[in-house]
Amino acid sequence: MSNNLQILWHQGKQFIPNLTTSQVPGIFRGRPVISSTEVDLNALAALCPTNAIGTKPVSVDMGKCTFCGECAIQFPDKISFTKDYKLSATARENLIIKESDENPLLINPDEIRKEIHRVFGKSLKLRQVSAGGDNSCEMELNASNNVQFDMSRFGIEFVASPRHADGIVITGPISKNMARPLEVCYNAVPDPKVIILAGTDAISGGIFADSPALDRSFLSNHHIDLYIPGNPVHPLTFINGILDLTRRS
């Protein structure tokens, strides 16, 4: 039987040295790019299971997109998904990618509340609330702090109690049954605090958007500081989103 040092040695180097420039393996459906090629727009829009594709102008709403890639398979000349995993935005409308938008998504520092850089720039403790989440975003948020992604190197961590937290991360479309516990949890976080929506379900309701079993009133009653798209959110998308929100570049 191996001793502990041998086991450690056999793992090799696991951590990803630079989380902002690292490449994801294989195919990754990140920020979409829409060409100006002419296609049957009605057919294109009708294809999407979550109505994320708009026609005037042609656009993909990353807050609604499930990143299933079906549009890129059937209309490869019109829509493609790049490997760019930096998808976060501070304003909901910035998640809508329009025809010929090819630039990376940048967070405008003017859109960030003034106290965020000052108070959370070096340390951010988050309380996660799954409100109808399907456990895929939850697994990826857990993975954000495994030995490979090691998010806590930046002082960003998930904590057990809302009393210890600087904000909440919501996953899931917010079921009626979770609406009250979510509000109670948010109220238990001391000020100043942030609200982050992680994943398509949280941002727009995703495939559940028109379900009568949801109660999304929390979102209209509070200011959302960061939207992080994905289905589920990739750990690199999550970590880069938080860094862009809290760090001055």
Added chain:
Amino acid sequence: MTSSETTYKIRNNQSVQLDLIPKYEYAKFRLLMIELLGKSGHHCLNYFAFKNANALQFIACIADDNNALIHLLSHEMDLDAKCTLEAITSEIPSLHLFEREIHENFGIEFNNHPWLKPVRFANNRKNKTAINDYPFYSIKSEELHEVGVGPIHAGIIEPGHFRFICNGENVLHLEIQLGWQHRGIEELFVQKKKILERTTLAENIAGDTCISHTTAFVNLWESLCNYTPDESLEFARTIASELERIAIHTGDLSAICTDIAYQMGNSVYGRLRTPIVNFFQEWGGNRLAKGLIRAGKINYPFTQILAKRLLNLLTEYEADFNEISAKLFNLPSALNRMEGIGVISNKQAITMGTVGMVARTSGLNRDIRSSHPYNLYQKLDHQPILKHSGDVYARAELRIDEIAQSISYIRKLLNNIPKFKKPENYQFVSPANTFAISLTEGWRGEICHCAITDDKGELQAYKIKDPSHHNWMALAQAVRKNEISDFPICNKSFNLSYCGHDL
């Protein structure tokens, strides 16, 4: 007349005209159910009611594991009839949750049901009890205290409420209240008409079981619409299902190590999950394989290059996996936290109707891959692995052995990679007044999807049963007489789904 002549019998991934399912008066229906479920190798796959025109129709699907058959029988009553039915649960306790669901959704009273409480506080339920008014069991005693946990837990996990009654550190009783995650999935299946919408819904039933739930849906839809998938689709679904099993079992072992404070096990198993989920991304562009399984096609062919990558990756994985597993199972401090903790006896496993890992670790042979094979499992001649101690140790050890088994299946499948066709959209047309059923064995256990179409061929009901439906009660029973500090390790060793239960 014996019960075997009184049911309509089909196999996994078959369908039947709705009116061919025999209908009985309730008293007769109840007796037939009790007789069927009393036979060896029989258990209830699904039992539900749905509105069919002006009637409330009950359908029961009983598996005969020895003969790969599914018995179907039915009962019908007037939708507005105010009547009380005699519970079947009083004779067959494993039906308790099915009857509770019928009670919650349609207001049917069941006599002599021991525990007729809300299930998931579904949006369209008849019984409008609010989720905050759940009638918890309590014992009045100065010696005892109650501990309430949740719905929001300390970690990054889904919500559920646990109410313990303890004597000092010892748990006398645990009641688990679910429903917080209810998103109305079954209604959305009926509402949404496009196949891609329904596939996306199936992927989101439980994101950690994306492959097995989506496979259950596409297998069902293809069989309902009389479409025969070619071997490449069956190959992709089988290999993806075994990869999902490896990935989640590995992650669970990491989490078990966390809960016994074994940091190295947590790190090593945790990092070993990554190459498996990253392989899903290389194949289909998503770490949890969303977007991979589609009815009648696959957008991402499995190539020779991917096969070579996977073989190399598994070789590397296996060496490090075996090394840390040998270490974990020889550490006295780890064994002490696993052996004899959270025990489910064989008798309990049968009574509660447990499925999947929870059944197999208590010596109960339940595995759809061998009893009702689908996709390529017939060819693999799957032999379920059984453990008998029913404790945390057995549930950890089973994961180790099932990972080895899955790796051997994948290697076998990779010897013969079928040719993949260019993806094309098949126009599925579902027949009128038909019932279809599909079973898969996800990493947690048995998944059952049922669909019923109306006289226009449109879906009128879609019923989903996650293995957690049966197994949550097993967790509640397992922690009795254990210290409350052992609850996290017990919970993790079951790793049940909240959203799969709440739907």
